[in-house]
Amino acid sequence: MLDHRYRSQRAPINLSEAIIPGLCAGCGARHIGLCDALSDEDLHFLASVSRPLTVQKGQTFVVEGDAARSFFNINYGVAKLYKDMPDGRRQITGFVSAGDFVGLAADSCYAFSAEAIQEVRMCRFDRTELRNVFGRFPAIEQRLFDFASHELVVAQEQMLLLGRKTAVERLASFLDGWHHRLSHTEDSNSGRALPMTRADLADYLGLTIETVSRALSSLRKLGVISVAADHGVSVLQSTRLAEIAQAAGSSSAKIQPMA
Amino acid sequence: MLDHRYRSQRAPINLSEAIIPGLCAGCGARHIGLCDALSDEDLHFLASVSRPLTVQKGQTFVVEGDAARSFFNINYGVAKLYKDMPDGRRQITGFVSAGDFVGLAADSCYAFSAEAIQEVRMCRFDRTELRNVFGRFPAIEQRLFDFASHELVVAQEQMLLLGRKTAVERLASFLDGWHHRLSHTEDSNSGRALPMTRADLADYLGLTIETVSRALSSLRKLGVISVAADHGVSVLQSTRLAEIAQAAGSSSAKIQPMA
DNA sequence: CGCATACTTGAGCGAAATCAAGGCCTGTGG
DNA sequence: CCACAGGCCTTGATTTCGCTCAAGTATGCG
Numbered sequence: 001m002l003d004h005r006y007r008s009q010r011a012p013i014n015l016s017e018a019i020i021p022g023l024c025a026g027c028g029a030r031h032i033g034l035c036d037a038l039s040d041e042d043l044h045f046l047a048s049v050s051r052p053l054t055v056q057k058g059q060t061f062v063v064e065g066d067a068a069r070s071f072f073n074i075n076y077g078v079a080k081l082y083k084d085m086p087d088g089r090r091q092i093t094g095f096v097s098a099g100d101f102v103g104l105a106a107d108s109c110y111a112f113s114a115e116a117i118q119e120v121r122m123c124r125f126d127r128t129e130l131r132n133v134f135g136r137f138p139a140i141e142q143r144l145f146d147f148a149s150h151e152l153v154v155a156q157e158q159m160l161l162l163g164r165k166t167a168v169e170r171l172a173s174f175l176d177g178w179h180h181r182l183s184h185t186e187d188s189n190s191g192r193a194l195p196m197t198r199a200d201l202a203d204y205l206g207l208t209i210e211t212v213s214r215a216l217s218s219l220r221k222l223g224v225i226s227v228a229a230d231h232g233v234s235v236l237q238s239t240r241l242a243e244i245a246q247a248a249g250s251s252s253a254k255i256q257p258m259a
Numbered sequence: 260m261l262d263h264r265y266r267s268q269r270a271p272i273n274l275s276e277a278i279i280p281g282l283c284a285g286c287g288a289r290h291i292g293l294c295d296a297l298s299d300e301d302l303h304f305l306a307s308v309s310r311p312l313t314v315q316k317g318q319t320f321v322v323e324g325d326a327a328r329s330f331f332n333i334n335y336g337v338a339k340l341y342k343d344m345p346d347g348r349r350q351i352t353g354f355v356s357a358g359d360f361v362g363l364a365a366d367s368c369y370a371f372s373a374e375a376i377q378e379v380r381m382c383r384f385d386r387t388e389l390r391n392v393f394g395r396f397p398a399i400e401q402r403l404f405d406f407a408s409h410e411l412v413v414a415q416e417q418m419l420l421l422g423r424k425t426a427v428e429r430l431a432s433f434l435d436g437w438h439h440r441l442s443h444t445e446d447s448n449s450g451r452a453l454p455m456t457r458a459d460l461a462d463y464l465g466l467t468i469e470t471v472s473r474a475l476s477s478l479r480k481l482g483v484i485s486v487a488a489d490h491g492v493s494v495l496q497s498t499r500l501a502e503i504a505q506a507a508g509s510s511s512a513k514i515q516p517m518a
Numbered sequence: 519c520g521c522a523t524a525c526t527t528g529a530g531c532g533a534a535a536t537c538a539a540g541g542c543c544t545g546t547g548g
Numbered sequence: 549c550c551a552c553a554g555g556c557c558t559t560g561a562t563t564t565c566g567c568t569c570a571a572g573t574a575t576g577c578g
Contacts, residue, residue, distance in 0.1 A: 083419045085506055091419040105411035112415055131401075141400070142390075148407040152364035155414035156371055160342045160350040162421035163465030167534065198557065206422030211534055213558055229542085231557070247344055426566065457525065470566055472526050488574080490525070 045136060049129035055079075055116045062114035068106035071127045074098055077120035078195045081105075081112045082203065092204040094154070095196065097181075101147050103127065118195050162206045165247075170205040171215040173245035175225065179235045193232035219244075304395060308388035314338075314375045321373035327365035330386045333357055336379035337454045340364075340371045341462065351463040353413070354455065356440075360406050362386065377454050421465045424506075429464040430474040432504035434484065438494045452491035478503075 053072070055061045061072075064083060074096050081102065082092040093112055096102055102122070105111045125133070134141035161173050178194070194201070198209045205212065216233070219225045224237045224244065235241055242248075312331070314320045320331075323342060333355050340361065341351040352371055355361055361381075364370045384392070393400035420432050437453070453460070457468040464471065475492070478484045483496045483503065494500055501507075 081415075083415060085419070085423065087506055089423040089506075091422040093415040093418050104408050105415050107409060107412060111412040141404075145400075145404060145407070148404070148411065149363050150366060151411055152407065152414065153366060153370040155411065155418070156340075156342060156352040156364050159352050159414070159417055159421055160344070162418055163350040163462075164344065164348040197555095203422075208535060209557075210536080210559085214534090217558075247346055247348075456523095467567060468525075469527085469568085473566090476526075490575095 042136065046133075049133060050123050050125045052121070053124045054119065054121045057116055057118055060113060060115045061120075062102065062110050062112065064111065064113045065109050068103060068108060068110045069127050071103035071125040071130060072101065072114075073123045073125070074100045074102065075121045075123060077116060077118040077122075079114050079116045079118075079120050080196065080200055080204075081114050083112055090203045091206065092200060093158075094151075095204070101144060104144075104148050104151065117197075117200065167205075167207055167211050167215045168218050169245060169247055170207065171201075171212065171219060172224070172241050174201070174205060175219075175233065175235060176238070176242050176245045179238060179241070193228070193230055301395065305392075308392060309382050309384045311380070312383045313378065313380045316375055316377055319372060319374045320379075321361065321369050321371065323370065323372045324368050327362060327367060327369045328386055330362035330384040330389060331360065331373075332382045332384070333359045333361065334380045334382060336375060336377040336381075338373050338375045338377075338379050339455065339459055339463075340373050342371055349462045350465065351459060352417075353410075354463070360403060363403075363407055363410065376456075376459065426464075426466055426470050426474045427477050428504060428506055429466065430460075430471065430478060431483070431500050433460070433464060434478075434492065434494060435497070435501050435504045438497060438500070452487070452489055 053061070061079075062070075062081075076098055078095055078097045079102070080092050081094045081096060082090055084090050093105075095117075096114075102114055103110070103125075106127075134144075157173075161170050165173065196204075198212050201207075202209045202212045207215075216225070216227060219241075220227050222240075224235070224240050226234050226236055228234070312320070320338075321329075321340075335357055337354055337356045338361070339351050340353045340355060341349055343349050352364075354376075355373075361373055362369070362384075365386075393403075416432075420429050424432065455463075457471050460466075461468045461471045466474075475484070475486060478500075479486050481499075483494070483499050485493050485495055487493070
């Protein structure tokens with residue numbers, strides 16, 4: 001069936017490192033599938049169309065509606081992408097981390113804003129040079145195409161979540177996805193704190209913070225997760241969690257009134 | 260600001276016609292940006308990796324979870340893309356029509372199902388040949404990349420709709436978008452019936468058919484749209500409709516209790 | 519004409535939002 | 549060291565928007 005663990009199955013791209021001279025040029029070249037030849041001229045070209053960039057927690061580095069001049073590849077940290085409505089309602093459309101590209105969802109202007117929720121290191125490309133980059137390194141275009149395809153898969157999954165799932169199912173889906181994302185990137189069984197706040201979670205899942213909190217409590221009472229004192233969340237029963245997320249286990253997955 | 264009329268601003272691609280020998284090879288070539296040279300050899304190659312395909316109303320031509328072997332370009336008609344849950348809940352992730360590509364949102368398997376809601380004519384590509392097609396016609400890759408980018412813009416807009424908008428705002432957003440889509444494709448002020456049923460609309464907007472019906476009535480009572488006897492919908496006040504969709508006119512856009 | 523399908527409208531209900539109160543941790547300053 | 553303020557989170561009480569259930573209307577087709 002649908003495989004939403006794609007992101008973890010391939011090696012992180014780390015394109016950023018490939019083009020920061022003196023950092024990791026050799027290995028970076030391998031990462032982006034350019035093992036064969038990356039001449040000094042190539043490196044010089046890459047450096048000319050891009051710059052490393054670090055933004056601090058809470059800093060906004062893409063503003064919806066601005067002319068889409070840049071294109072980013074995340075190297076470290078987590079950022080949230082979101083859209084706001086005039087009256088303050090917000091929808092987070094995704095969280096991006098190492099290896100992810102930011103800036104695809106744009107026509108002439110960005111369709112979203114982006115803010116770091118941790119310190120984020122990335123590489124900023126000039127969007128007008130993208131065609132030239134593609135021309136010189138077809139492997140990058142291919143990578144980007146695959147990434148875009150996968151983003152569409154994830155977006156459709158998220159539409160199902162937002163349009164049709166209950167609060168508990170939404171939380172379970174998110175935790176399941178996040179758990180998989182971590183399990184391949186970092187040391188496996190994660191008792192790690194989530195980098196985002198309850199407010200971010202609510203804006204991602206189309207809920208309020210209170211409902212997120214209640215859904216977490218429900219899952220905790222079911223024994224599927226545990227919530228640490230520092231609000232860190234660990235998955236105790238990953239299979240059960242996935243069942244609840246997909247509403248597969250039907251009745252058994254339903255939340256029993258705890259009276 | 261955000262421009263979600265992109266699809267209408269460019270000429271329809273009609274790639275299908277370009278590669279159906281004897282149909283429209285010459286003009287099709289122009290459509291996909293290959294005006295300069297399209298040799299017999301090129302045409303032969305295109306024909307070898309693709310086939311015209313017609314599906315009838317109600318027919319499913321992509322099934323979620325199936326191996327993603329094909330890739331489609333719509334030439335005529337409208338189809339719905341959707342995801343189902345085991346218990347029958349459904350989310351329509353988009354409607355596609357002439358010029359649109361279908362099959363991007365797939366890793367190794369399709370992440371969605373597709374069903375024609377009118378007779379649909381399209382061109383079916385072999386997905387494994389996609390790289391070869393790109394290699395021979397870089398313009399197609401470029402088109403597809405732009406299309407994918409735009410799909411991401413639309414998907415994020417839809418997430419905002421599903422996560423944060425009220426029923427009336429959702430309907431208004433949809434009608435606004437559909438109205439623009441038509442106004443460039445067909446003769447402008449459309450008193451045309453929508454091709455999709457209320458059930459489709461509900462599954463697209465994350466609502467029930469009853470709520471869709473009520474929201475349509477609300478907009479009708481506000482004088483923003485009119486609903487014909489055959490359920491055709493015309494937009495009477497497009498500016499007002501857009502304001503309601505974006506919750507821009509705040510209080511004035513709010514639905515007044517009609518009592 | 520009868521039946522099926524698609525849609526509309528009303529009544530009551532329920533899941534999540536809103537409103538409100540309180541707990542926990544951290545940092546700051548007395 | 550404690551007192552206090554301010555995030556951030558949890559939990560409870562109440563409200564509300566959209567869902568469910570139910571009835572009725574309109575259109576199209578054999």
